[in-house]
Amino acid sequence: MNTENSNPRRESTLAGKLFRNLPYKIVILLGAGIFLAGLGASMWGFIAAGLYILYGLIGSLWIILFLCPYCRRYGLQSCPSGYGLISARLRKRQDFGRFAEKFKKHIPVIVPLWFIPPIAGIIIEITRFDWLLLALLVVFAIDAFVVLPMSSKKHGCGTCPQRKDCPWMKGKDKP
Numbered sequence: 001m002n003t004e005n006s007n008p009r010r011e012s013t014l015a016g017k018l019f020r021n022l023p024y025k026i027v028i029l030l031g032a033g034i035f036l037a038g039l040g041a042s043m044w045g046f047i048a049a050g051l052y053i054l055y056g057l058i059g060s061l062w063i064i065l066f067l068c069p070y071c072r073r074y075g076l077q078s079c080p081s082g083y084g085l086i087s088a089r090l091r092k093r094q095d096f097g098r099f100a101e102k103f104k105k106h107i108p109v110i111v112p113l114w115f116i117p118p119i120a121g122i123i124i125e126i127t128r129f130d131w132l133l134l135a136l137l138v139v140f141a142i143d144a145f146v147v148l149p150m151s152s153k154k155h156g157c158g159t160c161p162q163r164k165d166c167p168w169m170k171g172k173d174k175p
Contacts, residue, residue: 017082020155023148028056030140031117037133038124052116059110069094070102072161080156100165107167114144 032049039045060083068087073079074096075088094102121137124130157163 020080023151027144034117034121034136037136038121059113062109066106067102070096070099072096099162100167104167
């Protein structure tokens with residue numbers, strides 16, 4: 001194993017990887033909940049919630065296929081999300097010098113996951129106020145825009161060997 005790219009901390013445990021992926025999973029579940037609460041337990045509510053969950057799963061797979069092969073933690077237990085381990089089973093390693101380029105290209109594919117539920121929920125909330133929907137919107141916003149970014153920066157970005165070149169962390173290099 002390449003020790004230069006590995007991290008001896010608990011990042012190698014399955015429980016740690018599951019924990020670090022929890023905020024993303026919660027975003028997806030809350031987003032689906034927003035559609036169900038906003039559209040009701042109707043055919044359209046279930047379709048919208050199902051499509052959103054599918055988009056969340058496809059978003060993860062997209063990152064695994066098109067970004068992870070360019071990461072220095074590709075295939076290593078030190079990958080904080082575990083995506084790099086999955087990627088190694090699906091794709092060949094690519095030039096990690098192109099990580100920033102690929103990050104800029106592929107992260108926008110998943111960014112709508114953070115905005116679709118709040119936009120839809122706010123539109124529905126304007127047309128007919130609902131306390132449950134409002135609560136889901138607030139919890140979604142806290143998880144998606146506070147908890148998930150803080151968790152990513154602490155557990156992924158803080159120890160990332162590519163943070164100096166990463167578009168997200170460039171200029172914020174304070175491990």
